[in-house]
Amino acid sequence: MWLSVDEKDSRPIYLQIVSQVKEQVLNGGLKTGDELPSVRELGNILAINLHTVRAAYLRLRDEGIINLHLGRRATVAGPPRSSGTAEMVDELKRRLEEIITDALLKGLTAETIRKIVDRHLEDRER
Amino acid sequence: MWLSVDEKDSRPIYLQIVSQVKEQVLNGGLKTGDELPSVRELGNILAINLHTVRAAYLRLRDEGIINLHLGRRATVAGPPRSSGTAEMVDELKRRLEEIITDALLKGLTAETIRKIVDRHLEDRER
Amino acid sequence: MWLSVDEKDSRPIYLQIVSQVKEQVLNGGLKTGDELPSVRELGNILAINLHTVRAAYLRLRDEGIINLHLGRRATVAGPPRSSGTAEMVDELKRRLEEIITDALLKGLTAETIRKIVDRHLEDRER
Amino acid sequence: MWLSVDEKDSRPIYLQIVSQVKEQVLNGGLKTGDELPSVRELGNILAINLHTVRAAYLRLRDEGIINLHLGRRATVAGPPRSSGTAEMVDELKRRLEEIITDALLKGLTAETIRKIVDRHLEDRER
DNA sequence: GTGGTCTAGACCACT
DNA sequence: GTGGTCTAGACCACG
Numbered sequence: 001m002w003l004s005v006d007e008k009d010s011r012p013i014y015l016q017i018v019s020q021v022k023e024q025v026l027n028g029g030l031k032t033g034d035e036l037p038s039v040r041e042l043g044n045i046l047a048i049n050l051h052t053v054r055a056a057y058l059r060l061r062d063e064g065i066i067n068l069h070l071g072r073r074a075t076v077a078g079p080p081r082s083s084g085t086a087e088m089v090d091e092l093k094r095r096l097e098e099i100i101t102d103a104l105l106k107g108l109t110a111e112t113i114r115k116i117v118d119r120h121l122e123d124r125e126r
Numbered sequence: 127m128w129l130s131v132d133e134k135d136s137r138p139i140y141l142q143i144v145s146q147v148k149e150q151v152l153n154g155g156l157k158t159g160d161e162l163p164s165v166r167e168l169g170n171i172l173a174i175n176l177h178t179v180r181a182a183y184l185r186l187r188d189e190g191i192i193n194l195h196l197g198r199r200a201t202v203a204g205p206p207r208s209s210g211t212a213e214m215v216d217e218l219k220r221r222l223e224e225i226i227t228d229a230l231l232k233g234l235t236a237e238t239i240r241k242i243v244d245r246h247l248e249d250r251e252r
Numbered sequence: 253m254w255l256s257v258d259e260k261d262s263r264p265i266y267l268q269i270v271s272q273v274k275e276q277v278l279n280g281g282l283k284t285g286d287e288l289p290s291v292r293e294l295g296n297i298l299a300i301n302l303h304t305v306r307a308a309y310l311r312l313r314d315e316g317i318i319n320l321h322l323g324r325r326a327t328v329a330g331p332p333r334s335s336g337t338a339e340m341v342d343e344l345k346r347r348l349e350e351i352i353t354d355a356l357l358k359g360l361t362a363e364t365i366r367k368i369v370d371r372h373l374e375d376r377e378r
Numbered sequence: 379m380w381l382s383v384d385e386k387d388s389r390p391i392y393l394q395i396v397s398q399v400k401e402q403v404l405n406g407g408l409k410t411g412d413e414l415p416s417v418r419e420l421g422n423i424l425a426i427n428l429h430t431v432r433a434a435y436l437r438l439r440d441e442g443i444i445n446l447h448l449g450r451r452a453t454v455a456g457p458p459r460s461s462g463t464a465e466m467v468d469e470l471k472r473r474l475e476e477i478i479t480d481a482l483l484k485g486l487t488a489e490t491i492r493k494i495v496d497r498h499l500e501d502r503e504r
Numbered sequence: 505g506t507g508g509t510c511t512a513g514a515c516c517a518c519t
Numbered sequence: 520g521t522g523g524t525c526t527a528g529a530c531c532a533c534g
Contacts (some may be wrong), residue, residue: 012524022227033385038506044197048220049526054507062314065231070390071506071533077386082337083233094135096239097246099225101148103189103218107206113222117243120223121236133285134329138322138518233507264509274479304521305518317483323521336484340505342480346387347533348491349498351477352398355470358442359458362499365474369495372475373488390533428533506530510528 001037005046013048017056018063025065025076028125036066036074082088131172136239139174143182144189151191151202152250161199162192253282253289257298265300270315277317277328278376288318288326308373382405383424391426394435396441397485403454404502414444414452 003020005013024030037040039057043050057074060066064072084092103113129146131139142211150156162168165183186192192200210234229239255272276282288294291309295302306357309326312318318326336344355365381398383391400470402408412418421428435452438444444452481491 001429014524019227021223021462022231026227026230040506046204051527052525055524057507063231068252068507069388069533070508073506075385080225080231081339085334085337087333088232089160089234092225092232093242094235095225096147096222096229096242099218099221100243101145101152101250103222104152104247104250105148105189105206106214106218108218110217110250113247114243116219116222117226117240120226121230123228124230133319136319136321140518178519179516207346266509271476271479272481277481278479292521303512304510307509309522315483320522322523323517325521332483332485334485336486340484341486344477344484344486345494347477348474348481348494350397351470351473352495352498353397353404353502355474356468356499356502357400357441357458358425358466360467360470362502365499366495368471368474369478369492372478373482373491376479376488377484392533430534433533506533507532511529512527514526515524517521519521 003042003046003060005048013046014052014055014059017042017046017053018059021060022063022065024119030076032078034076036076039071129168129172131174140178140181140185143168143172143179144185147182147186148189148191156202158202158204160202162201164199255298257300264303265298266307269294269298269305270311273308273312274315274317278373282328284328284330286328288328290320290325381420381424383426392430392433392437395420395424395431396437399438400441400443408454409453411455412454414454416451446466 003017004078005016009016011019021030021036030036036057037045039050039053042053049072057066057068060107061068064077064080067077068074100113104110128150129143131142137145147156147162162183163171165176165179168179172179183192183194185240187194187200190203190206192202193203196249226239230236253276255270261268262273273282275290277299282288288309289297291302291305294305298305309318309320313320314328316332317328319329344361353366356362380402381395387394389397399408399414400451402403410412414435415423417431421430424431433444435444439446439452442455442458446452464485478491482488
C-alpha cells in the first residue's frame, strides 16, 4: 500500500487518494478482499485528518471499488458484475473527448495521444 | 456559435463554456480572428450570471485560446506557437490515464476505449 | 418543501432527510428542476448542522435523485434513463424479503402486507 | 442450520445472522424447540468474533424468536402469542414504504414489486 | 480498535 | 450566498 499526498497537485486530497487506490486495484497492487489501512492509520501516515481519508473511502465505496462495514476495515471489492450503464459510458466519453480536445489544442499530435493511451492500456486490460 | 448549459453536467458552468468554445475552435466552427459574443450577450442568451461568462473568457485567455481587448469583443487566437511544455504534457497525461483507469474499472474494454479515442481524433488533428 | 427531524426515529438524521426528499419527489411535491433549500437554510430550519444536511444531499446525489453544483442550490434530477441494474434489483429484493419475513414473524398476515404495499403503490407508479 | 456471512452485504454481520435465522424459522428449516449452535461453535464455523454471534442471539431473543438458557444452547421459541402492537406495525409499514419508494425511484414498476412480494409471501404465510 | 454520525468553524471556488 | 474541502473533537455501534 503506497499512498501519498502531492502538495503541488491541484486536485483535492481525498480525490488524490481515490485515484491512487483505483490505480493500484487495476495494476494488481490491491486484490479483491485486501484490507485498506484504517482511516485513523492512513490519516496519521499522510498527516491529514481522518475525515479527509473517510471522504476518499466513501467515494471509493460509491464507485463500487471497496466495501465498508462498521467495525471492520475497508476491503477491496471484486470487479463489477455488470458493465457500465449507457449514462456511465456517455460520461466517460465526454471526459475523454474533453481532454483529447485540450491536448490537440496544446499542440500534441494524434500520434502522441494514441501512444499515451496505448501504453496505459497495456497490461491493464481486464 | 452554439453554446449551451447542461444541467446534468456536474462541471461548473464556466468550464462547460470553456470546453465548448475549445471544441468549436478545434472542429473549425470558430476560426482565428472570429469574434465571440460579448459577456453581456452571452449571459443573456444562456441566462447565467455575467461573472460566470467572464470567468470562462478569462480562462480561455489564460489557455491562449482567445484574446481579450478592452472595450471590444473577444477574438479567437491562432494556434499555439510552441507545443506544450513538459509540465503541461505531464498534466494531460495524468488526466488521460486517470480517466482510462476509471473506464477499465467500470468494465469497459480496451478496445472500446481505443475506439472512442480514435473516432474523436479523426478529422480533428491539426 | 416540508421536512422534519423526528427525535424518536432511530435512523440517522441525514437518512431521515434523504427518505423524506425521495418521498416528495415520488408523490409530486418536488418536481424535476425544483430547488432544495441551501444546506445552511435547511440546517437553520431543522436546527441541525449544515454538514448533516450536506450528508443527506450527497447521498441523494449519489442515488441520482438530485444534482449538486458548486455555487448553485441543489436541484431535483429527472427520472433515471435506464432502469436498475441486476445488482440494484437484487439488493432491493433482499431488503423487501427481509422486512416481509419480519412482518410475518410478528404475526401480520399476508393479506395485511399486500394491502400496505398496494396502498403505497397506488398513485405512485411512474 | 445453514448460515453464512456475505462480504458484499452492507449490513452488520450480526444482523445478517439474525435475518437468516428468522428466514429459516419462517420457512420451516427451524422448528419450535430446535437447538441453535453454541456461540462458540457458530463463531468458529463462520470465522467471526464471538461477541458478534452473541449480539445476534441477544437480538433474536429480544425479538422473541429464540430463548436463551444459562449453560444450555439457545432454542427456537414458538410463534408470538399476540400479533404486533400498533407501534410495531407502524415501524414495519414505514420500512416497507421506504423500500417501495426506493424501488419506484430506481425505475422498477409496481408490477415488478408486487411480483416480488407475492412470490415471497407464497408458502410462508403462517 | 474500527467505521458511522454529528457538531463546529475555517477557508476556497463558483454564481 | 452557495456548495466543496479540510480540520478538530466528540460520542456511538460493531467486531
